[in-house]
Amino acid sequence: MAVAVRGSRGGGSAGFNAGLRSLFSYRILVSAMFTLLFLATLSVLLTTHRPTSPYYSSLPSSGNAYVQRTFLALNSDPLKTRLDLIYKQASDHMTLVNAYAAYARKLKLDISRQLRMFDDLAKNFSDVTSKPNYKSSLFESEGAVDEDVLRQFEKEVKEKVKIARLMVAESKESYDNQIKIQKLKDTIFAVNELLIKARKNGAFASLISAKSIPKSLHCLAMRLVEERISHPEKYREEEPKPEFEDPSLYHYAIFSDNVIAVSVVVRSVVKNAEEPWKHVFHVVTDRMNVAAMKVWFRMRPVEGGAHIEVKTVEDFSFLNSSYVPVLRQLENLKLQKFYFQNQAENATKDTSNIKFRNPKYLSMLNHLRFYLPEMYPKLHKILFLDDDVVVQKDLTGLWRIDLDGKVNGAVETCFGSFHRFAQYFNFSHPLIKERFNPKACAWAYGMNIFDLDAWRREKCTEQYHYWQSLNEDRSLWKLGTLPPGLIAFYSTTKSLDKSWHVLGLGYNPSISMDEINKAAVIHYNGNMKPWLDIAMNQYKNLWTKYVDNDMEFVQMCNFGL
Ligand SMILES: *[C@@H]1O[C@H](CO)[C@@H](O)[C@H](O)[C@H]1NC(C)=O
Ligand SMILES: *[C@@H]1O[C@H](CO)[C@@H](O)[C@H](O)[C@H]1NC(C)=O
Ligand SMILES: *[C@@H]1O[C@H](CO)[C@@H](O)[C@H](O)[C@H]1NC(C)=O
Ligand SMILES: *[C@@H]1O[C@H](CO)[C@@H](O)[C@H](O)[C@H]1NC(C)=O
Numbered sequence: 001m002a003v004a005v006r007g008s009r010g011g012g013s014a015g016f017n018a019g020l021r022s023l024f025s026y027r028i029l030v031s032a033m034f035t036l037l038f039l040a041t042l043s044v045l046l047t048t049h050r051p052t053s054p055y056y057s058s059l060p061s062s063g064n065a066y067v068q069r070t071f072l073a074l075n076s077d078p079l080k081t082r083l084d085l086i087y088k089q090a091s092d093h094m095t096l097v098n099a100y101a102a103y104a105r106k107l108k109l110d111i112s113r114q115l116r117m118f119d120d121l122a123k124n125f126s127d128v129t130s131k132p133n134y135k136s137s138l139f140e141s142e143g144a145v146d147e148d149v150l151r152q153f154e155k156e157v158k159e160k161v162k163i164a165r166l167m168v169a170e171s172k173e174s175y176d177n178q179i180k181i182q183k184l185k186d187t188i189f190a191v192n193e194l195l196i197k198a199r200k201n202g203a204f205a206s207l208i209s210a211k212s213i214p215k216s217l218h219c220l221a222m223r224l225v226e227e228r229i230s231h232p233e234k235y236r237e238e239e240p241k242p243e244f245e246d247p248s249l250y251h252y253a254i255f256s257d258n259v260i261a262v263s264v265v266v267r268s269v270v271k272n273a274e275e276p277w278k279h280v281f282h283v284v285t286d287r288m289n290v291a292a293m294k295v296w297f298r299m300r301p302v303e304g305g306a307h308i309e310v311k312t313v314e315d316f317s318f319l320n321s322s323y324v325p326v327l328r329q330l331e332n333l334k335l336q337k338f339y340f341q342n343q344a345e346n347a348t349k350d351t352s353n354i355k356f357r358n359p360k361y362l363s364m365l366n367h368l369r370f371y372l373p374e375m376y377p378k379l380h381k382i383l384f385l386d387d388d389v390v391v392q393k394d395l396t397g398l399w400r401i402d403l404d405g406k407v408n409g410a411v412e413t414c415f416g417s418f419h420r421f422a423q424y425f426n427f428s429h430p431l432i433k434e435r436f437n438p439k440a441c442a443w444a445y446g447m448n449i450f451d452l453d454a455w456r457r458e459k460c461t462e463q464y465h466y467w468q469s470l471n472e473d474r475s476l477w478k479l480g481t482l483p484p485g486l487i488a489f490y491s492t493t494k495s496l497d498k499s500w501h502v503l504g505l506g507y508n509p510s511i512s513m514d515e516i517n518k519a520a521v522i523h524y525n526g527n528m529k530p531w532l533d534i535a536m537n538q539y540k541n542l543w544t545k546y547v548d549n550d551m552e553f554v555q556m557c558n559f560g561l
Contacts, residue, residue, distance in 0.1 A: 217531065219557035220259055224292035227299070227553075235298060243280050243307045245378040250279045250396055253376075255368045256387035257289045259296050260531060260547065260554070266302055268391040268546045275396075276304025282376065283310045286365055300551055313364050316375055325468040326367045332472070366481050369445070370464045370488065373452045380453050385521070386446040388506065388529055390543050393520040398449045398500065406494035407458055409449040411501040414441035424483045426476055442486055443493055446523045447501040454492070464488040505530075505539045516542070 134153050228235045243249055252269065256262050262283055270276045281302070285293045290312045302308050313319065321327035368375070372382055381399055385391075403409050413419040421427075422438035455461070467487045470476060477483035502519035504511055506526025516522055522542060528535050530543035548554060 216557040217258060217260060220553055221289055221292040223553040223556060224259065224295040224299075228291055228295045235295060240309065241307055244282070244309050245376075246280070247378060247380050249307075250399060251376065251379050251382045252279065252281045253284070253369070253372060253382050253384045254281060254387060255284045255365050257286050257365065258387050258531070259289065259292050261387040261529075262293065263296060263300070263548055264543060264546045265385055265387055265389060265391065266306075266308065267548065269385075269395065270302055270304050270306045271546070272391055272393055273304065273306070273396070274394045276302075276306045278396075279306045281306065281308040282382075283308060284316075284365070284368060284375075285310065285312060286363075287312050287314060296551075300548055313368065316368075316371070318374060319364065319368075319371065324364070324367070324371075325465055325472075327364060329468075329472055330364075369481060370461055370484070372450055373455045373461065376452065380451070382450050382452060384445070384448045384450060386523065386525070388524040389446055389521050390524075390530075390546060391521050392517075392542075395520060398496075401449065401494075401496065403449070403451050403454065403494045405454060407451055407454045407460055407492040408443075408489040409451075409494045409496050410443035410445070410489075411447075411498050411503075412441045412443045412495045413503065421486065424477055424486060429476055431470065432476055436487070436490065440486075440490070441495075442482070443495070444501065444503055444523070444525070445482055445485060446503065446525060447521045449496075458492050460488045460492065463490075505536070505542075509536055509538070511539075513538075 133149060254262055254265055262285075266281050266283075269279060269281075273279055283293060283297075290310065294310045297308050297310060319327070321331055369384055372384070376382060383395065383398060398409065401409055417423075419442040420438065421436050421440040421442065424442060425432045425436065425438075427433050427436075427438050464484050464487070467476065468484050471484075499515075499518050499520060501521045501523060502511065502515055503523045503525055505516075505522055506524040506528045508526070516539070522539075524530050524535075524539070524543065530540050535543075
């Protein structure tokens with residue numbers, strides 16, 4: 001398979017150095033430019049013909065009648081089925097190319113002769129893809145599909161796809177190196193305390209060269225996308241099930257871009273549920289991972305008759321920048337610079353400040369948790385789970401807890417002077433000082449039972465909007481979703497028994513095993529995630545026992561669990 005990500009085991013520091021050397025090599029420059037331009041031009045084709053069904057595709061853009069018509073006609077007109085498949089093939093390749101492009105964007109590329117050359121090629125692409133006769137006879141006509149035009153369109157798409165695959169295959173190796181470096185950097189950010197120590201001890205190189213599990217995550221996502229590309233007929237979109245909106249069932253919200261982590265959360269819930277068929281999982285992921293996520297759950301359906309819905313952030317079209325302060329803030333150029341500059345060479349040096357600059361802390365996927373009532377308008381309650389938790393008991397008791405009219409059921413985390421509001425907010429700021437008690441106890445995200453009706457009544461989202469907008473200059477709090485959460489549910493949080501949610505498995509080596517064994521949910525918050533090499537051994541097995549080892553791609557991608 002041409003675009004398979006190399007299942008390399010050859011890491012080591014030699015590989016890392018070679019990767020650095022190739023960073024700005026001709027090949028990667030050329031392929032990165034190509035990828036970006038191909039993406040841009042392909043999107044000319046695709047954005048004008050976006051399916052209206054949110055279940056259809058992950059492509060960004062606005063609606064169009066074409067796919068809806070295709071759905072209706074799917075069984076009656078074989079030509080339309082074919083058109084549907086070609087279209088899908090194009091969009092799947094865009095997903096794949098998008099994955100590579102995301103890394104290409106992180107490279108600093110100089111304007112050069114190569115750029116002009118590929119500019120030229122891009123123009124040629126866009127000339128083909130925006131041909132008026134395709135528009136009129138394939139996408140905008142209500143009548144039958146003209147077979148000759150379709151054949152021509154297919155031929156041209158296939159040519160583009162072929163070039164795309166060639167380019168991806170050719171640049172694969174340099175990309176792998178680049179990806180490896182990026183993923184290692186991510187790991188390094190995650191363990192910056194360790195890093196500082198390691199550097200002092202001269203162990204820096206061995207930390208860098210540690211074979212990285214994040215590469216396995218990348219491999220897994222790529223394999224899943226390839227699977228869909230190879231068997232488009234197996235991965236048609238499915239209709240939403242009535243269970244997704246049935247308030248009498250147990251609903252979960254899991255927002256993540258990590259396929260294996262989500263699968264562990266879901267499997268652990270289902271395996272411990274007394275009546276798994278009454279559980280409904282709402283997974284939301286980003287555009288880059290949605291195809292992989294969908295293929296995973298198609299290949300490995302949830303057991304016990306539980307239900308799963310996979311969507312992207314973009315499917316919730318009410319989340320636009322005029323409504324959502326975080327999106328508005330991301331669009332703010334100054335802020336964007338602050339978050340995205342300084343990522344390349346200073347990244348490994350500047351470990352103290354890196355958390356504040358990580359765009360993750362502003363990403364929409366993280367802030368989705370503030371929109372649960374609007375995302376699931378038919379539901380009364382929902383359990384919010386982080387992707388770094390493992391469920392060890394039947395959780396239905398959470399839905400029966402009387403929240404006393406409160407919105408958020410959560411475990412509190414304060415002890416002594418720790419984890420109190422003073423630690424999270426700037427109490428020198430008059431607005432904070434007059435509104436909040438610095439000694440108020442913080443609670444944890446990761447396992448929260450939300451009463452959505454109470455949320456709507458208490459207008460918690462409005463609270464969040466008000467304060468998140470005020471914090472554009474980050475003078476109220478620095479990072480993350482916990483501080484705005486603490487504010488949004490300030491007087492509307494009900495403290496739950498601690499055995500519901502035991503925290504710290506990602507940083508605290510001395511949690512008692514007794515406490516862990518009694519916990520309904522254990523949470524690997526902290527840097528040492530169970531899917532990373534640096535996971536703590538004593539807790540790792542509690543997670544790995546829910547990894548689906550029979551899944552061929554898990555074996556293929558060397559998770560080595
Ligand atoms: C673009 O098309 C023109 C004319 O069709 C051709 O001369 C040129 O070589 C093409 N450019 C690239 C980079 O393929
Ligand atoms: C943004 O979404 C809101 C609903 O949340 C809608 O009323 C508004 O028209 C949208 N604005 C744009 C520019 O799409
Ligand atoms: C990296 O840091 C150095 C010194 O602090 C600075 O001069 C340089 O501009 C920084 N590079 C980037 C890309 O920000
Ligand atoms: C805290 O708020 C005060 C008053 O607005 C402000 O002057 C100060 O810069 C803020 N501190 C931080 C760290 O943002």
